[in-house]
Amino acid sequence: EPEVTQxxxxxxxxxxxxxxxxxxxxxxxxxxxxxxxxxxxxxxFLVSFYNNEISEKSEIFDDQFSVERPDGSNFTLKIRSTxxxxxxxxxxxxxxxxxxxxxxxxxxRLTVT
Amino acid sequence: xxxxxxxxxxxxxxxxxxQINCTYQTSGFNGLFWYQQHAGExxxxxxxxxxxxxxxxxxxxxxxxxxxxxxxxxxxxLQMKDSASYLCAWSSGNTPLVFGKGTRLSVIA
Numbered sequence: 001e002p003e004v005t006q007x008x009x010x011x012x013x014x015x016x017x018x019x020x021x022x023x024x025x026x027x028x029x030x031x032x033x034x035x036x037x038x039x040x041x042x043x044x045f046l047v048s049f050y051n052n053e054i055s056e057k058s059e060i061f062d063d064q065f066s067v068e069r070p071d072g073s074n075f076t077l078k079i080r081s082t083x084x085x086x087x088x089x090x091x092x093x094x095x096x097x098x099x100x101x102x103x104x105x106x107x108x109r110l111t112v113t
Numbered sequence: 114x115x116x117x118x119x120x121x122x123x124x125x126x127x128x129x130x131x132q133i134n135c136t137y138q139t140s141g142f143n144g145l146f147w148y149q150q151h152a153g154e155x156x157x158x159x160x161x162x163x164x165x166x167x168x169x170x171x172x173x174x175x176x177x178x179x180x181x182x183x184x185x186x187x188x189x190x191l192q193m194k195d196s197a198s199y200l201c202a203w204s205s206g207n208t209p210l211v212f213g214k215g216t217r218l219s220v221i222a
Contacts, residue, residue, distance in 0.1 A: 033209055043156060043200065045209040056209060091155055100144055100163075102210060104155040 002026045004105035006092050012111045013082055021077045021108045023092030031095040032075045033102060034067065036060070036088040043091070049075065082112045117213035119201050124219045125191055133186045133216045135201030145177050145184045146210060148200040156200055159186065188218075196220045 005024045013019050025032050034046040047057045047067055054067065066078045075094075079086055089109050093102040116138045125131040137145070144163040148156035162168055162177035162184060174187040186199055198215040 031207070035210075042214045043150075043202075043210075043212040045211065048209050050207075055207075089153075100146075100161055100204060101158050104157070106155050 004092055004094055004103050006090075006105040006108050008108060009106065010109045010111070012113065015084060015112055016081050019079050019082055019110065021079075021090050021092075021110070023075045023077070023105055024073050025075055025092065025094030026096070026103055027073070028096060029094035029103070030097050031055075031102075032069070033093040033095075034077045035091045035093060035104075037091065037107075038088045046077070046090075079110075082110075084112050086110060087112045117201055117203065117211065119199075119213045119216045121214070122217045122219070124221060125188075127191055127193060127220055127222050129191050130187065130189050131191060131218065133188075133199050133201075133218065135184045135186075135213060137182050137184070137201070137203050137213075139182075139203060139205075139211070141205035141208075142179070142203055143205040143208075144203065145175075146202040146204065147173075147175050147184075147186045148202060148212075150198045150200055150215065152197075159199075191220050193220050193222070 007022045032049040035043050037043045045058050047061045048055045064080045068076050089107045091107045092105040095102045119135045146161050147159040150156045160175035167176045172189045177184045198217045200215045201213040202210040
């Protein structure tokens with residue numbers, strides 16, 4: 001069964017450093033999402049992406065964040081200058097155009113020290 | 114505003130039935146989702162209700178009442194592996210999922 005993959009599984013970085021989280025969505029999916037989950041809290045939406053542009057973003061997704069689909073398979077989330085409060089699990093999700101079901105990747109645990 | 118409420122924790126016995134309730138207040142509602150999340154893992158899709166009524170899928174069923182802003186997830190013949198968080202979420206079609214805080218279910222012997 002096709003699945004969303006994410007790399008790395010765990011990233012440790014120092015405050016102020018840039019990180020790039022990578023995702024490979026399911027191949028025939030056209031809608032892509034990033035969510036995050038701070039430990040012990042709910043899953044929160046960051047950004048959605050469709051047709052090579054951001055379709056929606058939340059208040060969390062400020063100027064420190066950016067997304068890119070550099071080729072036909074990868075979907076990346078960049079945090080330009082990480083803060084302690086960016087420590088969280090980051091989930092990528094994708095959805096087919098004919099379905100409302102979002103498939104989540106296994107997540108990247110980001111730890112900012 | 115948008116709000117989703119579900120109980121924080123529940124405990125049930127192996128082999129029993131448990132019902133996890135969810136209430137929501139929102140505009141532009143399209144569908145109600147239930148996801149399962151084991152600790153440290155990604156949410157996995159369980160069910161989606163867009164019309165009122167009960168959707169049954171094996172041991173899991175989900176119910177929706179749009180007029181009451183109410184849904185529940187029913188788990189039958191509970192197994193130890195069902196111990197997880199159950200996330201209620203809504204969407205208005207192409208918009209992203211809005212999740213509740215989740216209900217942590219503990220299944221005991």
